[in-house]
Each structure stands twice: as C-alpha cells, then as structure tokens.
Amino acid sequence: MDKNESKPFDAKERLKIKRHEMSSQPSEERRRNFKEVPYGYSPEEAVEEAKRCIRCKKPYCIEGCPVNINIPAFIKLIEDGDFLGAAKKIKETNSLPAICGRVCPQEDQCEKVCIIGKRKDTPSVAIGNLERFAADYEAEHGNVHIEIKTEKDKKIAVVGGGPAGLTVAGDLRKMGYSVSIFEALHQIGGVLMYGIPEFRLPKDILMRELNVLKDMGVKVFTNAVIGKTITVDELLEERGYDAVFIGTGAGTPKFLNIPGEELNGIYSSNEFLTRVNLMRAYDKSEYDTPIKIGKMLVVFGAGNTAMDSVRTGLRLGYDDARVFYRRSRKEMTARLEEVHHAEEEGIKFEFLINPVRFIGNESQNVTAVECLRMELGDPDESGRRKPVPIKGSEFTISIDAAVIAIGTNANPIVPNSTPGMDLNKWGHIIVDENTEKTTKKGVFAGGDISTGAATVILAMGAGKKAVVAINEYLETGIW
Numbered sequence: 001m002d003k004n005e006s007k008p009f010d011a012k013e014r015l016k017i018k019r020h021e022m023s024s025q026p027s028e029e030r031r032r033n034f035k036e037v038p039y040g041y042s043p044e045e046a047v048e049e050a051k052r053c054i055r056c057k058k059p060y061c062i063e064g065c066p067v068n069i070n071i072p073a074f075i076k077l078i079e080d081g082d083f084l085g086a087a088k089k090i091k092e093t094n095s096l097p098a099i100c101g102r103v104c105p106q107e108d109q110c111e112k113v114c115i116i117g118k119r120k121d122t123p124s125v126a127i128g129n130l131e132r133f134a135a136d137y138e139a140e141h142g143n144v145h146i147e148i149k150t151e152k153d154k155k156i157a158v159v160g161g162g163p164a165g166l167t168v169a170g171d172l173r174k175m176g177y178s179v180s181i182f183e184a185l186h187q188i189g190g191v192l193m194y195g196i197p198e199f200r201l202p203k204d205i206l207m208r209e210l211n212v213l214k215d216m217g218v219k220v221f222t223n224a225v226i227g228k229t230i231t232v233d234e235l236l237e238e239r240g241y242d243a244v245f246i247g248t249g250a251g252t253p254k255f256l257n258i259p260g261e262e263l264n265g266i267y268s269s270n271e272f273l274t275r276v277n278l279m280r281a282y283d284k285s286e287y288d289t290p291i292k293i294g295k296m297l298v299v300f301g302a303g304n305t306a307m308d309s310v311r312t313g314l315r316l317g318y319d320d321a322r323v324f325y326r327r328s329r330k331e332m333t334a335r336l337e338e339v340h341h342a343e344e345e346g347i348k349f350e351f352l353i354n355p356v357r358f359i360g361n362e363s364q365n366v367t368a369v370e371c372l373r374m375e376l377g378d379p380d381e382s383g384r385r386k387p388v389p390i391k392g393s394e395f396t397i398s399i400d401a402a403v404i405a406i407g408t409n410a411n412p413i414v415p416n417s418t419p420g421m422d423l424n425k426w427g428h429i430i431v432d433e434n435t436e437k438t439t440k441k442g443v444f445a446g447g448d449i450s451t452g453a454a455t456v457i458l459a460m461g462a463g464k465k466a467v468v469a470i471n472e473y474l475e476t477g478i479w
Helices: 043-050 060-064 071-079 083-091 097-103 127-141 163-174 203-216 232-237 269-277 304-316 336-344 456-476
Strands: 155-159 178-182 219-221 243-246 266-268 296-300 320-325 348-351 353-360 366-379 385-389 395-398 401-404 443-445
Touching: 043 071, 043 127, 060 071, 071 083, 071 127, 083 097, 083 127, 097 127, 097 203, 097 456, 127 203, 155 163, 155 232, 163 178, 163 203, 163 243, 163 456, 232 243, 243 456, 266 269, 269 304, 269 401, 296 304, 296 395, 304 320, 304 336, 304 401, 320 353, 336 348, 366 401, 443 456
Parallel strands: 155 178, 155 243, 178 219, 243 443, 266 401, 296 320, 296 401, 320 348
Antiparallel strands: 353 366, 366 385, 366 395
C-alpha cells in the first residue's frame, strides 16, 4: 500500500476516473485580450488526474517523450501531494517544464502512447497538463535547487537561444561546463519569445524559466549575429571555445510567390508574430510598434503558426479573421486543441482555396486577394492528397491584411559563413542523427536548422542528443 493511499492499488478503479480538462477563459472574453486561455489545474484537480495513471510495467510514455522525462515518477509524486518533488523530478531531464507543458503536442507524443488511451472509453492521462501544474506550483511555492556538478575547464558556445540551444546550455551547465549563449535578437528564447503568442505562452512564464538558466551560471550575449559580428571559426580559434552548438532554427519565411505579394499589409508569419510578441505591438499604451489593423485579415496556411497568427489578428481588433487553406480540414497540421480554441473564438476556416494574386490600390496597400477553388487529387510526397485547381472557379475577396504562414526555411547566416560544414539541398546543416555532429570538427547542430521546421520538444530532444555527444567529445577529444 502506498503511503498516502487508504486502500490497495486498483488499476480497474483508476480507469473509471474521468479525465480532468482544464477550465479556460470564456471565448467571448479571450477573443479580445492576450491573457492565457487555459487556467491550469488546481491542486485537487491535479491529484485526481494523477490518480488516472495505472503505473504500467512498461511505460511507453517515457519513450514517447523526446527528452525522456520519467513521467510515471513525477505523476506519482503529484498523486502523493509532493508537488515540488514532482517539479524536481521533471527538471532532472527537462529545464523548461512550464513551457513544454503549454506548447508541446503531447497528443502526438507521450499521451499518444499512453496505455489507457489505447482503450476506446478511456482517454490518455493528461501528462502535459500535469507537467504544467508541477512547474507552475514550483514557481509559486519555491524554486527547486538545480545542482551543478564540479566545475570543468572546458567551455561551449551555443549559437541561438531557442529551444535546442537552451536545452544544450542548461544540461551542459549542470555538468559543470562553462556555457555561453550567443543570440542575434535582444532577448533569448527564439521561437518561444518571438513566435508563440502571449495567450499561449505568457512572457513572464517564459522569462521565469530563462532566468533559471542565468541563475545557474549560463552566460548570455544578445545582439550577437554569429556569422556577421563573429564567425564559428573565430569562436573556436580565437575565443577559446572547445565546442560549438548551432541551434539557429528555421527563421527564413516561405512565400506564396504570386503577383502583388510585395504590397503593404502582407506579412510573413515571422514578421507578424515578431511585431506582436517580441515587439509588443498589441500594447499601444507602452510600445509604438507599427502593425496594420483593419476589418478583414486572411491567414494562408493551416499549421500551428497559422493558428497563432489568426488568433493574434482577432485579438488585435480585426472584425473578421479567417484561415484559407488549399487542402481540406483532414490535412491540417495544427494541433486539434488550437483549432478548437480558434473556432470557439469565432475564427472562420475556408478550405480548398488557393490564392493566385493580391490586388492593391494606388498607395500600394493590399485591398483584395483573388483565389481559386481546389479539389483533392492523388497524394504528394508528404502523403497528403495534392490540391488541384478547379477551372473557372476564381473569386475575389476584399481584405485589409494577409499573413503568409506556409512554413519556413533554414536560417542561412551561420551555415553560409562556416566552411567545412556540409549542408543538404535545402540549406539545412547535415548532422549525424545519433550525435548531432556536423562534418566540421568540434561543431554540433540541432533543431530546425538541421531538421527543418518542427516542434519545440523535438528541438529539445535534438539538444539532448547533442549534450551527450559534446560531453563525450570534450572528455575524450575523439571526433
């Protein structure tokens, strides 16, 4: 019998407990503010949700987590009421639990392989919600001390302060290495800072987790564009760094390449979200960041970035914010939760539509977009059915602004300024998939710069693999 249980463990009884969903801001309120949408669990709700875990003999959830959190162990601690212990257990392998609990697609990772979720009548344990709870509880009731091992005489440069770089920096610092992050922008965080909106990831929570790294002794240099102000070779040969990790992401936006795309009021999702999230365009009382606000906003794309963009537009004050997607709802890549929240807030989705040209006025401001209706043909290389234009189906819709959210390419500055490092045909850095080693001695890379645009947690997983390989390289000197 467990310490805090009044009766023997009974897996069948646990299967009868219904999953606890987090309560949220009412949609009519949140559609006009930037406050976080879900409220999170109360301690009582967290304990009840933790009781749904049946403690499998083979916990597939650990394998489903890219950073291999000991999920059953931290859930057991929550069930026992040891919330700080749960936070400490998570932080053994994940330095950013409040972030991951909010933005990771658990439904496609740890929760997807949860044993009880395989049953027809029992949804998987809400692992992400519980991770978020433990992290938030720790922030309110006292920080967990992170132990730094014996200081080592080696130092590592981390280029890029996004999810992959932050993971590498935190884990190597725990091992006792001297670590410096070089970030091109004026704040670290990468896509967490400039890409994910306040209503999904509040910046005070992000800064809270980033400050933990600084408190651990990670050095941070902002406004440092590696490849321009200093090169990777100079970091190794002149600044005395023993290894370099490149995590500069996929920050180059893709465009539609159609006539009129240069008109005012047409944004890449990178620019649109950066103006709002990093440069605080939504707070006109404190910031003077320009951004177009009008009656109609159309976002092209159907991934998480498109959801972030269209929901942001609604909150900025657009009367009508829509998503246009050239495939059907079935082919959308956005998280179901984000689509659900968007629809609750009044976002309209228009499927099987493809833009062919933007139309502007004499002031070069966009005023309309001409589109074609589509139908689905055979699957393409992505495995999704390829959209095919329907002849004679052209139509025009008046708009005040458009956001292009159809993906990103590799950030080219570091790859193009680092000789001896091989790239693939898309400009991504080629790495060994097990070690994240590049073809250049002493240089590792991971996250979107090597895989292409992916999720926060997959970038962190790449960082985890790099940490093991960097440590081995610095201890043995063997490449």
